Amino acid sequence: MVRGKTQMKRIENATSRQVTFSKRRNGLLKKAFELSVLCDAEVALIIFSPRGKLYEFASSSVQETIERYRRHTKSETSTTFRSVEQNVQHLKQEAANMMKKIELLEAAKRKFLGEGLGSGSIEELQRIEQQLERSLINVRARKLQVFMEQIQQLKEKEKALIDENARLSEEHGIHLQLPTKDQNETQPQYCAESSPSSDVETELFIGLPDTRTRRLSHQV
Structure with missing residues (x-):
């Protein structure tokens, strides 16, 4: 069975809280001492009790360690500030260059449109x-x-x-043949005329007009 993590909270009983503080304080001071000795580390530990009593441990000097910490954080802060300032200046320079390029492109665009050609x-x-x-x-x-x-x-x-x-x-059994352009141009056109009267000539005759007249007279 997996047990969930116990949520830490303030000990309500004052006596139990004081006993726990004494035990944990002594253990923390012991660990700080062991860390400084075993690892040759500069350690400074400051503890204030609930009643305001001071407990401290330092491998060398608490004041010197605090000053060293201040110098370190100040140096890091200055370095970070300079880095941020340099980035800001670089971005400003890039923005200015981009604005100049945009102005040049706008001027070239106007000239291609036939505007601003006087100069x-x-x-x-x-x-x-x-x-x-x-x-x-x-x-x-x-x-x-x-x-x-x-x-x-x-x-x-x-x-x-x-x-x-x-x-x-x-599919439907229909055979369609579309006439080509050449067929439309070379195919002769025939026109059949019909009349109820037998006197009207319906025979197609090809030839000169005088030949046609002689042929009609022979038929009569």
Whole structure:
């Protein structure tokens, strides 16, 4: 069975609290002494009892250890402060550089839009013109590429529709033959005319007009 950790709290009984303080104080002073001797460490221990009585232990001198502690913490604080200050200065410098770059980019953008060109030299204007020409070439190339891709997609859709039409025609037993452009141009056009009267000529005749007249007279 695993026992949970006992929560530490203040001893309510005054006598028990005083006895516990004496035992733990003596044990803590003993451990501090052993640490200083075994590990050659500089140890300073200060204890105030509940009634304000002072108990202390120092391997050398409590006052000297306290002064050493103050110098150490002051040095660390100064080092940390300098490090933070240097970081702040570095960030400020980077922010200033970024602002300058943004201003230059904004000025260049306005010039590419045809604004603020009054103070530009002929060399600068020529550079802007060349850059715009290169940009225009890139835009046209991309536009042509997009057109070609769209045409290819339309061709693929057309092929898919033709295949689907052929499949449906085959399933339903319908044979469709679409006339080609050449067939439409070379195929002769015939026009049949009918009339209830027998006097109206319905026979197709090909030839010169005078030959047609002679043929009609022979038939009469």
